[in-house]
Amino acid sequence: MSGGAGTSGSSAAASLAAGASGSAASGGATSERGPGSGATSGAGVGGATGTSGARTGSGSVASGGAGASGSTGSGAGANRGTGTSGGAVSENGAFEPKIVAFVCNWCTYLGADLAGTARLEYPPNVRILRLPCTGRIDTNLVVKAFETGADAVLVSGCHPGDCHYTAGNYHARRRWMLFRHLLEVVGFDMRRIQFTWISAAEGRKFQQVITDITEQTRALGPYRPYDGAAQPAGLPDAGAVADGREPASTPAAAAETALRETAARLLSAGTVKVVIGYGANGPVFVTSAADVSRLVWNGRSRANLTTYLKRPEVRALGRPAIVVKGCDERALVVLEKESQVDRKDVHVIGMACAGMGQPKCAACDTLQPRFADETIPAGAGPEETRGADRYAAVESLLRMPPDERLAFWTAEFDRCLKCYACRQVCPLCYCERCLADKNRPQAIDTSPHRKGNFAWHLSRAIHLAGRCVGCDECTRVCPAGIDLRLLNLALAQTAETEFGYRAGMDRAAEPPVGAYSLQDKEEFIR
């Protein structure tokens, strides 16, 4: 064991988790065996501090060696600094799983406290991190916990109806449905993540849950991040589904002429100061009616230009008109819903589209813009709907065994250069400072290594949960060809099947994240 490490670990824990006095949470349980080991074993698993905690002598019930100083876990913990090694080992050589429990302050933490004061015995493998509410638990904390050496994670809060902030646990439940589906698609071993409701009166349930998770994780063995994932068994055909149709079979030339005329009219009337549209080689920003010939409309008009509405340099040009396809327009709906765009300040020119030959086009049902200020060609026919199942790519991925899925994503993410083209091109990634750019503390490793890449892509995806409109720009621009659309699709699938919501389709619909329903599923919650 290393005393120094223990000290720093516990101080981190004190500031982060176990600040309360008399936190007999897990200490109580071990005190029968090792009175001196009381205190709390809440180890700061780096959720906020970046330090992986070593517990301070929290007894040794499982390893059998009782005693005041029996800190079997901390020696092993010290070796796990970078989170690459898996599995603490007890004095007798057996694997001792490290369980990180993110619990809410009002119910589960008090349930743990009750277990302690009632002298209920449970394994000392759990490290408790107390947060105000399950609704406040960022999924990145879970990723961090695994990065820094957790073998399993428990998230636990108040029963439905018991939340001390009225509805935090309902929000958590919904967010966890999305996050769990994301992890499933990535191929994560879902047995290592547990969600429970434990009230302040359920000391016994806490005891039982911790005992069960410890035993189950012990049987699973150490968590080895992305191990055995070096060789993908073979890339699935998911995502490679091409439209099969030649792009833009509509009379593009006529539409292009109409577009230029519209732009000239708007600019010369002073209705708008700039027209954001497609040029021969990329987006163009036309500010004069004399320049409208720079605007084009053809089978390469793929970009989602709504992303430029967030850029300060473009905003500085004055009131814009923007050229959108039916799919791009969905981003505008979300931006409006999130108060990023005031539709009064944007003139929307919708282009009826026949598909751009991208995978998304096969299942497109927004070929016709629906909310545009004007549509070209004017009064285009009724909306055509492509028949393909839009979630087919996710389904085919889910048919692979989890370890093959993980191997697939490992190979994909290993190519990531962290150029952030995916983020920059996304119309809905508009944070002034991205979580990935925050370094006090470093929320996500900036390094483009496996750990940093997984953390980044999981974070990117979950931040778009229930928001992504499926324009697939992230996938189009990735220089490494990473199939990011599959992650977005997975979350869109959950949003649609569980909450009946498709981002950007209905201006009045309530987004799934930030709302909840008492009927939300919770079969994954114990």
Place this chain on the structure above:
Amino acid sequence: MTREQLRQLVAEWLAAGKAVIGPVRVKPGTVLYTRLASADALLLGGWVRPANSIKEAVFPRHEVLYSYRVEGNGIELVDPAEEAREQIVIGAHPCDAAAWPILDKLFDWDYRDEQYHRRRAATTVVTMACTEHDEHCFCTSVGLGPEAERGSDAMLVEGGGEFQVRTLTEKGGALFAGCASAGGTACATTATTVAALFDPQRVAGFAREHFDDPFWRQHALACLGCGACAYTCPVCHCFDIVDEGNARGGVRARNWDACQFPMFTLHASGHNPRHAQGDRQRQRIYHKFYLYPEKFGEILCTGCGNCARNCPAGLGVLPLVSEIRDAEPVQA
């Protein structure tokens, strides 16, 4: 030698335990320079332009500089292992290979980067003279060409379904020792012809005299501020130093960084000297055509066109420099 003989040779290198890097179709639609798992994975013939460059072989995107361990009151620093594994890059374009002599100057300037030079010494580059090019290529504008030999240890010239081997250095010679045509130079060249599109001197001149020109911001409006151009550029070499770990141990690492990110020049005070995206685009052109030549005597660009090929918004060196070329007579 024929394609099959070349593939056989690559298989022998792999069997001898050497790391071989070459163009690989990692998935439909994506070709990258990657470590070859087998000789069959190597893409040969036709227009093969990987999205990335070969710089990663000597300047990895993530590199541990040293690690540290805290034991009690002591701190132990551990250097990374010194030996660099012998590696061979095959199927590189001349514009990829030419990047390395340019980078050598930077990594041996005020500080000699031993890790870089160890890898450089352990790496042999076999280029393939270009028989085709696309609309993004402009190597001849920066003094190179489809069969430029700079930086290559050996060059393969395809003609009549066979490769002719030009060995250019001892390292290159050692690889192809025993091959029938080794050392030969006369060959009916099948190399493509790329027209020179601009004069880099004039770009430097424009840059020098138009620092505050509104040109930069106007022409960077479409720039989204990602690092796709820099990260796929054979010569972009900016990096960031990060510490990863905790109170007991960890690493200090070097990661690629890019001048197009706002974070690249953001001061701790919150001030950013390159406030707008146009300022960052200007920096990229400045560095390549004005600042680097001033310091090291050569252009920091090999005309590969990767920036434009990978740009989500159709920008890149050639599009921007073409604007300068077209705009300059008016401005001057």
